[in-house]
Amino acid sequence: MAKVHITNVVVLDNPSSFFNPFQFELTFECIEELKEDLEWKMIYVGSAESEEHDQVLDTIYVGPIPEGRHIFVFQADPPDTTKIPEQDALGVTIVLLTCSYKGQEFVRVGYFINNEYSDPELRENPPTKPQFDKMTRNILATKPRVTRFKINWDDTNNTEEQIENGTNGESNPQQNGMEWNEDLELNDGSQEGSSLQLLGAGNENSNSLAMMEC
Secondary structure: OOOEEEEEEEEOOOOEEOOOOEEEEEEEEEOOOEOOOEEEEEEEEOOOOOHHHOEEEEEEEEOOEOOEEEEEEEEEOOOOHHHOOHHHOOEEEEEEEEEEEOOEEEEEEEEEEEEEEOOHHHHHOOOOOOOHHHEEEEEOOOOOEEEEOOOOOOOOOOHHHHHHHOOOOOOOOOOOHHHHHHOOEEOOOOOOOOHHHHHOOOOOOEEEOOOOOO
């Protein structure tokens, strides 16, 4: 059984200018104390054609984690535009939030992003070279795609769960953007009684993720 469950994610400052930081408010529950850190990553998919354009925007370590409910804001700078292929600057891409324990990724939350020019004239006639300072980033906050992986939470050599997940104890490899649909599962359930959900009530940038078994 998973020892950490993400219960809610709120996308802050959305829509926003392309160069504004990404901000996500995450709520998770820990069913028992974790003595080691949780590793959170934010990844921007630069191109649907190749994962070599993926950028890790930031990595943070949270821990040790006591039992109970925890809320924090994960903020990261925007991607390096020099690493984004010009043909992929506009349109739909993806931002990922992942969490790992002892080097094993156990959950991944993906959001579609639409990058477009705020000026209608530029939208109608986009310049040959992308002008990122004139773009707006809109995260599809109400439609997260969630993937869970079974991992070994304890120090014991519990290989049964690892084999079932096909990981053999290693983090699942990064998969490239537009091929994820068949592997990702849409989860937009709700959970009553969450303080964070009450804060996000009526907010289109808030989604409640049902308890996730990892």
